[in-house]
Amino acid sequence: MLKDLGQVGLWLSEQGLDATDLDEGRLKQHLSDLQEAGRRRVAGPRGMVPLLTFLREAGVVPAPQVTPSPAEVLLERYRCWMEVERGLSASTMLRYGNTARRFLAEQAMTDGKFVPEGLTGADLNAFLLRECARVSAGSAKGRVAELRSLLRFLHLHGVIAMKLGGAVPPVGGWRFAAVPPTMATEVQWLLDHTPREGTVGVRDYAILMLVARLGLRSIEVARLLLDDVDWRCGEIVVRGKGRREDRLPLPADVGEALVAYLSDPRPCLDARHMFLTCKAPHGPIRADLVGDVVERACRRAGLPKVGPHRLRHALAADMLRHGAGLTAIGQVLRHQDLATTALYAKVDFVALRAVAQPWPGTEAA
Template identity: 65%
Template sequence: MLTDLGRVGRWLEDTQLRVDQFDEERMEAFLIARHEAGQRWIPGSRAMVPLLTYLRETGIIVAEPASASPLETLLEQYRSWMVRERGLALATVLRYEKTARRFLREQATIEDVFAPAALTGADINAFLLRECDRVSAGSAKGRVAELRSLLRFLYLQGIIASALGTAVPPVSGWRLAGVPPTMTAADIQAVLDGCDRSTAVGVRDYAIMILIARLGLRSIEVARLELPDVDWRAGELIIRGKAGRQDRLPLPAEVGEALVAYLSTGRTSDGARRLFLSCRAPRRPIRADLVGDVVERACRRAGLPAVGPHRLRHALAGELLRKGAGLVAISQVLRHQDLATTALYAKVDLTSLRRVAQAWPGGIR
C-alpha cells in the first residue's frame, strides 16, 4: 500500500489536486493515466480500496464514497457468483474479474452508457481479436475460458437473452505440440548450491527450491504448506494441490534435512501454521509469487538464465525419465490428473527416441 500511496501522491502533484480530493472517480482516472503511460504493473480497483479506506478513517477524506457504478455493481455480483456457485480460488476469481472488467468497459459501454444487454457475438469476436494481437496463444486461450464464464453468468442472471458463451470462438493451438523446456542435473545442483545457507534467508530459499527440484511442487503448493503437513514419523509430505486436492508424497532425507535446518532458524516463534514465512517484519506467510523470485535470484547467482519454478519441475520429470522411470510413475510424482499431460515429457528423452525412430525413407538423412 505504501508503494501505491507514493504513486498516487506523485499523480496528485502532477494533476494539481489535493489529497482530500482523491475519491473513487479520481482513483479510476489515476489507473487510466498509468495505463496510458504504458506502465507494466497497474493495480486493480480493488487493490486501491484499502488506501481509500485508510484516508477516510484518518479523516483526510471527509466525503462519503460515491455510490457504486452499474459496472462495479455487476462485477461484485459476478465475483460472488464465482465464489459461491463455482467455488473458484481467489487467484482465479481475480483473473476472471480483471478480464470481465476490461471486456465490459470496452464492449458493453456505448457512449458512456453501460448496456450489457446489447452485447452481441460481434462484440466478443472484436475483443478476442484485440487480445490475440497482444498476448500469447496460451493467454488467449485463457481469455476464452474467462469470457465464457462471464457470459454464462450474464445469461443465467437474465442480463443477456442468448447464451453467448457458445459464440466465443476457440483459439487455435495444439496440445503437446511443443517440447517442454528443461535444465540439466548439473544446472539444478548449481542453482541449489548458490544459496548462502549461513543466513536465515538462504536456508529458507534452499528449502523452498529443494522441494521443487526433488518433489516437483508447484509455487502455490509450496506457499500452502503448513507445519502439520510434514509427517515426520511416516516420512511423508501432504501436498495441497489444485481444486482442494490433497496428495501424500514420500519425504526424501535430503528434503527433510533442509526443512529441519529451516525450522531450526526460529521460524515458529510467531505461532503461524504456514511452513514458510517472510524473513522480514511483519513475519507473514509467503505468497506464491515469492517462490518465483527465489528461483530467479538463485539462477542469477549461479550465472544461469533466470527461469521460473516450473522449469525445475520440468527438469525433475526429464531426470526421472532418463533414469528409467515410467510415465505412470512420473505422473504420480507430478500429480497430473491426465496421463496425456505427462506424455509430453517423453519428447525430451532423445536417447530412447533415437532407438525407436524409423529410418528416413529414400536414403540417409
Template identity: 45%
Template sequence: MAPPALKNVVNALRSFLRYAQVRGEVSAGLAASVPSVAGWARTPPVPKAISAEHAQQAVDSCDCCSAVGRRDRAVLLLLARLGLRACEIVRLTLDDVDWDCAQLRVRGKGGRQSLLPLPVDVGEAIAAYLQHGRPASPDRHLFLRSLAPIRGLVEGSDAIGTIVRHALDRANADAPHRGSHQFRHALAVRMLQLGASFPEIGQVLRHRSPQSTSVYAKVDVSALRKLAMAWPGGVR
C-alpha cells in the first residue's frame, strides 16, 4: 500500500483499539503500540501540463450554438488563459466582471482577492454566455447549472472537472490526466518558455510562496540541459 493509504488504515486500527479498550475487550494502551507510518520527504512531482495544441482543441470542441457549449467554452478559456483554479471559477459572480476596466476579481485560497486582466477572447466568451446561454435566475453566480434546479455550480463538486473531461473526450485530446489543474500548469509552462521569470509566473498564478512556483523549473528542459554534467566516457 502507498504511505497515504497505509496511514488511513493505521489510524482506523488505533480508533478501533481505543473503542475496544472502552468496551473492556483489550488491555489499556494497546492502541499506542500501533507503529506510525514513515512519511519520507519527497520533492514535489513534476507538474503534468496539457499541451497548448490539445488545450485549444478542447476549447474549440465546445458547441457555440448551444447554451451549455457557450458556458463550457468560457470556463475552459478561464482555465487556459488565466490559470484559474476550479474553485475560483465556481465562486465567480456577475459583480466580479468589470467590463469597463477589463478586469476580473478572483477569490482565491484563504479568502484572498486578486484583480486579473480580462483577455479579449475570454471576455467575448463570457459575454456570449451571458447574452445567449445563461438561464434567467436570481442567482448572482456567473456560471449556472444547465439542469434544474437552476443555480450556481456547487463549490466542492466536480462540475468544472466534468466540463474538462467532456471537452477532452470530444476533442480526443491527448492529456496527461482528466483534471482541470493541467490547464493551470500549461499556462505556467508556456510563460516559462516565453521567457517569463518565476516571480512573474507566481504573480499570475497567485502563489503565496516562491516554492510553489519553483516546481516549474523541472519542466524547463532546455535550461536544465545546460546544467547537466557530461556522462563519463560519453560522446563529446
C-alpha cells in the first residue's frame, strides 16, 4: 500500500496536480494509465479505497461535497427524532433506520421521484408481504413495529396527512404456541471444549461463562466495562435493554474466568471496556462477536450451531429444574414482564406432567 501511495504521488506530479486534486475519478484515471503503460498487476478501484480514506481522514485530501437527497434528509430527521424524542439506543436506531430506508426506497418512489406524501395502506401491505415471505414470524413482528414508528414520525411532522400506523396489519404468531429450544448437558460440554490458553482462548472462555452462567445478552457483554465489576462485593453491573442497569452477584467461576483474561497484557491500555479485539485495530468488541464465539465453541465441541440466546434459555431451564421460581428466573434474566419469563415454564415437562389432565378416552399414566 505504501508503494501504491508513492505511485499515486509520482502520477500527480507528472500531471501537474496537487494532493488536494485527488478523488475517485483521478484515481481511476491513474489506474488506467498504469494498465496502458503495460503494468501487469494493477489494483482495482476498491483496492484504492483505504488509501483515499486515509488521506481524507488525515486532512490531505478534502472530503467530497455530496448533496444529500430528499430521502436522506428525511431519514436523518427520523434518526434525530428517535434519539431525542424516543430515547432509543444506537443499535435500535440503526435497525429502525434500515427498515425505513428500504421501505421508502421501495414504496415512496414514483417515476424516480421521492414522494412520501403519496404513501397508502396498500404500500404498507405490499412491503410487509414481501418481508414476511423471507423472514420469520418474530422478525416480521419487528418490521411491523419499525413501520409504525416511521409512520408515526411522518404524520407528526406533516409529511403524510393520514395516521397510517393503524393500517399496518398485525403479524400472527403466539408466544405460547411452541416450546422454546433449550440445551441441557450440552452447555457444560461446550465450556469443557473451549481452550483456556492464548489471548483469544482466554477471552472467549470468559465471554462464554458470562453468557452461560449469568444469561447476559450479546450487547450486554459488549457494553461491559472494567468498572462494572465490584470485586470486593462480588457483584457485576449489567447494562441491558432500555438503558437499564442491574446488579448481579458474580459467581466464583465467572470471576476466575475474568481474572484469567485480565491477567494477560491488554492490547489497548487506556480502553475501559472489558473485552477488546485481539487483532488490530484494537478496541471494544462488537455484539456480533459474541455470536461468533458461541459458534466457534459449538464447532469445536461437535454440537449443532446455536446462538448466544440459546445459552440464556438453557440457564433459565436449568434454574427451573433446580426448583427456582419464575420470579427469581426473571430477576436473573432481567425481564421486565413476568409473562416473558413464563415462556420458560413450558420446558419443565416433569412438573407439567404432574398437573396435566389425561386425554379424554385414555387412562391416566
